[in-house]
Amino acid sequence: SYELTQPPSVSVSPGQTARITCSGDALPKQYAYWYQQKPGQAPVLVIYKDSERPSGIPERFSGSSSGTTVTLTISGVQAEDEADYYCQSADSSGTHVFGGGTKLTVL
């Protein structure tokens, strides 16, 4: 079955830049989406179609794609950005899949 691979954890100091990667063989052909989830809350979409930002999401969140890897970048990280982040995409049959999630710690 199709898998998306994320690092389990990323740590950054406030004001620095956090980069979270997601790798998958189908990513050159399928869009990726990124979700932020804080404890006890439902996920929130922060990036769609690799690099588009929904309204209401701060400009410090951005997304990029290169080959089989997509990257969520958070510039000028703030304490409130501490959360779990999940990438999501689909395979050619339309089956959706999530990455395992990355815990972002703001030191």
Next chain:
Amino acid sequence: QVQLVQSGAEVKKPGASVKVSCKASGYTFTSYGISWVRQAPGQGLEWMGWISAYNGNTNYAQKLQGRVTMTTDTSTSTAYMELRSLRSDDTAVYYCAREGEGYDYWGQGTLVTVSS
């Protein structure tokens, strides 16, 4: 404003079934699909499947084929997810999510606990 409101927490015994509802408001229900996503305690997100609110077409995760059924009632703008033959590892928070450009709106989640 768009809202997805799910039914309340459930406690079920192994082997039983559970049906979770997701009532949509604030948009044209039949213009978007609904996906169901679950999250076991302390674990990541797992996609369960998708249903078109327009024509009822479905696409289920392979590991749940035969145990899950997703339906919609367009008269009440409500989506349903039924999971049968429950096991302890089905204990999770179950979310519905509208599929726009990504899962752009989510329900609040429904905790389903499977325990004898």
